[in-house]
Amino acid sequence: MYDETIFKTRAAEIIRAGRFFFERGWVPATAGNFSARLDADHMAITVSGRHKGELDEDGIMVVDLEGNVLTKDKRPSAETFLHIILYRRDPALGSVLHTHSVNATLLSILARREGRTELVLSDYEVLKALPGIDTHASSVRVPVFANDQNIPRLAAQVDDHMQKHRDVHGYLIEGHGFYTWGVDVETARRHVEAFEFLFECEMQLRRLGS
Ligand SMILES: [Zn+2]
Numbered sequence: 303m304y305d306e307t308i309f310k311t312r313a314a315e316i317i318r319a320g321r322f323f324f325e326r327g328w329v330p331a332t333a334g335n336f337s338a339r340l341d342a343d344h345m346a347i348t349v350s351g352r353h354k355g356e357l358d359e360d361g362i363m364v365v366d367l368e369g370n371v372l373t374k375d376k377r378p379s380a381e382t383f384l385h386i387i388l389y390r391r392d393p394a395l396g397s398v399l400h401t402h403s404v405n406a407t408l409l410s411i412l413a414r415r416e417g418r419t420e421l422v423l424s425d426y427e428v429l430k431a432l433p434g435i436d437t438h439a440s441s442v443r444v445p446v447f448a449n450d451q452n453i454p455r456l457a458a459q460v461d462d463h464m465q466k467h468r469d470v471h472g473y474l475i476e477g478h479g480f481y482t483w484g485v486d487v488e489t490a491r492r493h494v495e496a497f498e499f500l501f502e503c504e505m506q507l508r509r510l511g512s
Contacts, residue, residue: 335382349363383457384460395485399482407477426500
């Protein structure tokens with residue numbers, strides 16, 4: 303069983319992240335889902351269909367890392383399994399955040415239209431916000447997966463990719479949104495901010511024709 307005090311603390315962090323993302327237009331119309339690890343076997347995750355800018359504790363529930371629902375009468379996000387695979391991969395992982403910003407959506411569509419399966423972000427100072435990166439002279443590869451309503455199939459594809467590329471910090475889903483993570487909610491939130499800044503730069507560069 304999980305610790306209720308830890309649940310309340312993590313839920314408060316998720317609620318704050320939701321407001322922060324909503325204010326920036328990154329989780330429109332109930333889009334997105336957020337989770338935080340409670341212990342080795344459990345996570346707190348947003349309830350399906352809740353508005354992420356108006357979350358309260360009732361909008362957060364507990365699911366174990368097998369996918370079993372521990373909060374009765376609530377349904378977790380349809381994309382719960384995309385969170386579970388990440389926690390299972392890395393015991394140090396504390397939070398997974400998924401947003402649907404305009405720039406993430408557009409860049410994922412543009413990449414796939416151009417026949418590319420990844421977005422490469424190079425030579426940006428902000429890359430140093432990501433773990434293990436200490437110079438702007440770095441390249442971060444963000445894989446772009448085709449969207450799929452079959453979440454277990456999409457999760458298996460993401461898992462397989464991460465098995466081969468251990469330095470992935472986040473990924474895009476075509477016409478859908480962005481996933482990133484961190485050791486805790488605050489760190490994962492910072493990663494969302496860093497990537498969103500980079501996505502905005504990439505879109506502006508494209509508009510300028512370079
Ligand atoms: Zn989504």
